[in-house]
Amino acid sequence: MAHARKQVRGKQLVAKVMAATIAEMARVGAEGLSIEDVAARADVNKTTIYRRWPTPHVLARQAMLCASEISSAPIDTGSLRGDLSEWAHEFRRIATSPDMQTIIRMRFGAPARGRMSALTTDLEEKKHARSRAILRRAVKRGELPRGADTELLHDVVLGALLYLVVFSRKHSDVKRLERAVRLILDGALGPSKLRSRKS
């Protein structure tokens, strides 16, 4: 052994390996990820990684799940307005973390049908299920009209948040995000009522 590694375990080990994985993915892409390189960067034994994350694919997925803070706790403040505001706050907090910025760039910089895209499909579905639930509950409570196109509303809010927080060169603070969300919500409650799927 060239040098004795400090023993790290449990949460500390996981955090170290996850951080090294994201950094390696930023360097070589999802396709090029190697467990040996991650081990070297995290300064842990290869076998320690193989035991928990047997393939680069498993490792990459786990690192992305961690960074995006997939949570099973629903956003449920009791009102649509409150839920959308909380969604905006949470989105901003997570999307501006350095690891998440790396992942977002990899996802949106990658061709639509590549390895990276496949890796994030699952993750996005989990995320979106949670934000879609907000809108479904609003329909149940009667805050949105029955039969409202909640899919469209969801995609418009998500697109606005992504652009304002991640892609625009302008800085958007939380107040600006809340105003964007309110603008869209006013639209959802406005004359067209999100009802018609026809022209």
Place this chain on the structure above:
Amino acid sequence: MAHARKQVRGKQLVAKVMAATIAEMARVGAEGLSIEDVAARADVNKTTIYRRWPTPHVLARQAMLCASEISSAPIDTGSLRGDLSEWAHEFRRIATSPDMQTIIRMRFGAPARGRMSALTTDLEEKKHARSRAILRRAVKRGELPRGADTELLHDVVLGALLYLVVFSRKHSDVKRLERAVRLILDGALGPSKLRSRKS
């Protein structure tokens, strides 16, 4: 001379070199672009390219301007609703072209402060000036309230279009885009009236 190249001139030459430039940028990135590689791919003499586009930077910029169809003709149908609908149509047509998809991926996959980002700043400013003009005219005509936050409205529409057309895995046809734009417009005309910049 190894082989005699067919003489291509004028528009045909420009189109060939622009296409080769985008293809090379997709392969090696904006940083790695070389005039020799572009010449080889386009099957024209290096000197032909150097004469018109003396540096890789000039070449890259020109290719991106071409692909994004920067137009100086304003979108001006006479009504805000009509203009937003035309913006959505035009956005979809241009953003779904293969060259533009490459550019968009490079732009959004690149770090915020790199060469690629610098290359597209200008281009985006030109594009956005044109779409912002739509909203300013609407304020002048009284279709949007005086003092409306047209910047926010602009960014929300743009974010929604980007997500629906480029980043979502779902297909959005023109009707869906128009419904998204109408939803946002209803919001802009709704109770908050885009007026308050305070919480």
